[in-house]
Amino acid sequence: xxxxxxxxxxxxxxxAGVSIATVSxxxxxxxxxxxxxxxxxxxxEKFDYRLNPxxxxxxxxxxxxxxxxxxELDHPYFAALLEGxxxxxxxxGQNILVGSCHGKHEVEEQTIDQFAHNILDxxxxxxxxxxxxxxxxxxxxxxxxxxxxxxxxxxxQLPHVYQDTHGGGYLSTKYLLSLGxxxxxxFASFWEPDFTxxxxxxxxxxxxxxxxxxxxxxxxxxxxxxxxxVEYDPRLVIKCSYGFEDGKSSAKHLLSRMITFDSIVTASDxxxxxxxxxxxxxxxxxxxxxxxxxxxxxxxxxxxxPQLSTIHQNMFEIGKQSVRSLYEVIHDRTAEDIMLDVELxxxxxxxxxDT
Amino acid sequence: xxxxxxxxxxxxxxxAGVSIATVSxxxxxxxxxxxxxxxxxxxxEKFDYRLNPxxxxxxxxxxxxxxxxxxELDHPYFAALLEGxxxxxxxxGQNILVGSCHGKHEVEEQTIDQFAHNILDxxxxxxxxxxxxxxxxxxxxxxxxxxxxxxxxxxxQLPHVYQDTHGGGYLSTKYLLSLGxxxxxxFASFWEPDFTxxxxxxxxxxxxxxxxxxxxxxxxxxxxxxxxxVEYDPRLVIKCSYGFEDGKSSAKHLLSRMITFDSIVTASDxxxxxxxxxxxxxxxxxxxxxxxxxxxxxxxxxxxxPQLSTIHQNMFEIGKQSVRSLYEVIHDRTAEDIMLDVELxxxxxxxxxDT
DNA sequence: CTGTTAGCGCTTTCAA
DNA sequence: TTGAAAGCGCTAACAG
Numbered sequence: 179x180x181x182x183x184x185x186x187x188x189x190x191x192x193x194a195g196v197s198i199a200t201v202s203x204x205x206x207x208x209x210x211x212x213x214x215x216x217x218x219x220x221x222x223e224k225f226d227y228r229l230n231p232x233x234x235x236x237x238x239x240x241x242x243x244x245x246x247x248x249x250e251l252d253h254p255y256f257a258a259l260l261e262g263x264x265x266x267x268x269x270x271g272q273n274i275l276v277g278s279c280h281g282k283h284e285v286e287e288q289t290i291d292q293f294a295h296n297i298l299d300x301x302x303x304x305x306x307x308x309x310x311x312x313x314x315x316x317x318x319x320x321x322x323x324x325x326x327x328x329x330x331x332x333x334x335q336l337p338h339v340y341q342d343t344h345g346g347g348y349l350s351t352k353y354l355l356s357l358g359x360x361x362x363x364x365f366a367s368f369w370e371p372d373f374t375x376x377x378x379x380x381x382x383x384x385x386x387x388x389x390x391x392x393x394x395x396x397x398x399x400x401x402x403x404x405x406x407x408v409e410y411d412p413r414l415v416i417k418c419s420y421g422f423e424d425g426k427s428s429a430k431h432l433l434s435r436m437i438t439f440d441s442i443v444t445a446s447d448x449x450x451x452x453x454x455x456x457x458x459x460x461x462x463x464x465x466x467x468x469x470x471x472x473x474x475x476x477x478x479x480x481x482x483x484p485q486l487s488t489i490h491q492n493m494f495e496i497g498k499q500s501v502r503s504l505y506e507v508i509h510d511r512t513a514e515d516i517m518l519d520v521e522l523x524x525x526x527x528x529x530x531x532d533t
Numbered sequence: 534x535x536x537x538x539x540x541x542x543x544x545x546x547x548x549a550g551v552s553i554a555t556v557s558x559x560x561x562x563x564x565x566x567x568x569x570x571x572x573x574x575x576x577x578e579k580f581d582y583r584l585n586p587x588x589x590x591x592x593x594x595x596x597x598x599x600x601x602x603x604x605e606l607d608h609p610y611f612a613a614l615l616e617g618x619x620x621x622x623x624x625x626g627q628n629i630l631v632g633s634c635h636g637k638h639e640v641e642e643q644t645i646d647q648f649a650h651n652i653l654d655x656x657x658x659x660x661x662x663x664x665x666x667x668x669x670x671x672x673x674x675x676x677x678x679x680x681x682x683x684x685x686x687x688x689x690q691l692p693h694v695y696q697d698t699h700g701g702g703y704l705s706t707k708y709l710l711s712l713g714x715x716x717x718x719x720f721a722s723f724w725e726p727d728f729t730x731x732x733x734x735x736x737x738x739x740x741x742x743x744x745x746x747x748x749x750x751x752x753x754x755x756x757x758x759x760x761x762x763v764e765y766d767p768r769l770v771i772k773c774s775y776g777f778e779d780g781k782s783s784a785k786h787l788l789s790r791m792i793t794f795d796s797i798v799t800a801s802d803x804x805x806x807x808x809x810x811x812x813x814x815x816x817x818x819x820x821x822x823x824x825x826x827x828x829x830x831x832x833x834x835x836x837x838x839p840q841l842s843t844i845h846q847n848m849f850e851i852g853k854q855s856v857r858s859l860y861e862v863i864h865d866r867t868a869e870d871i872m873l874d875v876e877l878x879x880x881x882x883x884x885x886x887d888t
Numbered sequence: 889c890t891g892t893t894a895g896c897g898c899t900t901t902c903a904a
Numbered sequence: 905t906t907g908a909a910a911g912c913g914c915t916a917a918c919a920g
Contacts, residue, residue: 232590232591233591241587251615268632273651274632421832448832448836
């Protein structure tokens with residue numbers, strides 16, 4: 179590896195009394211006469227010999243390494259994705275090169291650039307905002323890429339593996355509507371939005387919105403409202419990020435608008451926790467006074483009181499599937515876009531509207 | 534990278550009208566006559582040329598990639614460590630190859646083996662149990678290695694970066710003692726212990742216990758008890774793992790022993806949450822009837838009710854520091870063992886024993 | 889099926 | 905300083 183002058187093909191061949199080509203063949207699974215194979219096996223064993231990966235690479239072999247760029251590594255959603263990817267990669271005998279960008283664009287570019295210097299068979303990528311133009315990065319020209327956790331609108335020409343975020347927003351909202359709620363607030367979480375709340379409706383119509391998964395959730399929200407004939411009220415929409423503190427401040431923000439609301443759809447269990455915390459601190463009971471929907475079905479949602487009604491999404495599976503899809507692409511097969519379903523999970527943070 | 538017949542040194546040299554050696558030198562920061570340098574710079578720019586990493590590797594250059602093997606990737610402790618490592622690595626222009634082993638030994642070996650086939654400048658490693666003999670893995674013979682989140686007892690010859698787990702156990706226990714508690718239960722969390730509760734006291738004396746951070750916590754617990762002249766009662770010790778469910782079942786287990794206890798020291802905020810959940814379900818109030826200490830100061834600890842008194846540890850920093858230490862070793866400098874302090878964080882899950 | 893040999897793209901002597 | 909040329913360890917085309 180790093181230092182360590184290990185043996186080479188020549189040593190092994192010499193010891194086995196065959197040519198280096200034979201050793202190479204044997205090690206690469208090409209047919210070799212059994213007697214020779216045995217001798218080679220012996221020599222390989224004796225030296226605990228491994229082919230030098232660098233030397234193979236230079237001959238255009240695959241590196242067995244795939245890149246994975248995520249907005250954040252210590253966020254439960256992405257951590258689960260990563261764990262899934264790691265598991266699948268291990269099964270494939272692949273290694274994973276990770277990069278995190280703290281949800282920041284600038285860091286993302288730097289990370290991509292650093293990856294570009296490396297030897298990758300392929301890349302799994304979860305962009306934080308649509309303006310990155312991965313495709314323009316020269317080094318990635320010919321690199322197989324799969325987009326994870328973002329929908330097809332992002333890079334239409336690449337395979338995507340993602341959750342049905344629209345369905346998530348829709349299910350949340352519809353469920354609240356079915357409980358009798360009509361003043362449903364929507365907390366739209368973004369990493370780095372370059373637009374305002376007011377512009378959200380407008381942005382919805384532009385292409386490439388898939389980087390903003392909350393926009394899809396928002397679409398689901400609007401669709402459910404429409405289905406129930408409830409008029410959209412922009413004052414019920416709050417833009418925030420994905421954390422506990424965001425939930426707290428957004429709840430305060432909503433409260434400060436002095437409008438009535440009977441329920442809230444969030445984009446994250448963390449946000450939902452923050453919301454509940456603030457609401458209860460204000461003497462507003464969840465779910466008696468206000469119903470709150472989480473998103474993600476993190477373990478956390480079962481740990482707090484009230485337990486969170488939420489949307490279950492399987493990020494672990496997204497990770498695994500992304501690796502599988504990438505594997506296909508790397509081996510010159512095609513990979514379809516894959517959308518995984520989400521599920522409504524009803525617990526205790528929502529209840530029938532008392533009339 | 535993967536495919537894509539990119540330019541080579543020859544193309545650049547030809548275009549610049551110099552020899553390939555000159556281009557190589559220029560690109561490697563070796564002195565070159567300004568006029569030539571300019572021409573080369575030009576050519577490089579024009580082709581957006583990058584040295585082929587594989588070809589450099591074969592000449593014994595560094596890969597710029599370090600490995601990181603963790604018991605789990607979607608566990609908040611390790612996710613934070615990873616995020617820290619990723620940040621520091623980015624600053625160093627290094628890439629990180631991650632491996633997770635689900636806290637399982639067998640997977641760990643497989644992961645290590647997979648890494649061994651790769652080209653790494655070094656490795657950061659958090660073993661799950663002491664029996665792995667990393668050193669015996671031939672491929673790692675000469676690889677710089679730093680042990681993260683495990684104390685010096687693990688591989689005495691390697692640099693370690695870890696938290697003061699002993700201090701954590703000690704602080705927790707001492708704090709409870711100072712509140713007047715005397716029947717302090719200890720929940721010992723392990724990934725894959727190969728011993729029983731009864732053997733813990735025995736194991737404590739054997740070398741290499743650092744892989745079991747709970748053992749150090751346990752030492753701290755014992756030391757605090759001794760300091761306050763409280764006799765150790767093995768019936769108050771429960772062995773478990775690190776999750777919410779473990780906390781629940783362990784609390785039930787303790788309850789089933791029908792002995793009195795007034796407080797519990799855990800090894801994880803998750804466990805503490807489970808404990809509180811179960812206790813309260815049994816009508817036992819936290820902290821009024823029983824005080825509970827968490828461990829880790831996860832964001833979660835502020836999100837539940839009661840907010841957790843816990844031990845703060847900075848896993849992010851462990852990750853960063855590990856990369857820094859490894860960087861030193863890679864560059865043939867020495868790296869000292871580094872122990873980071875932990876801090877007692879008092880919130881609402883603990884209170885004075887009412888007498 | 890096996891051995892010989894020509895590179896892969898780069899770094900690094902060695903002379904100039 | 906610079907350029908020419910000798911490898912680094914391996915794969916694959918070629919001839920046997």
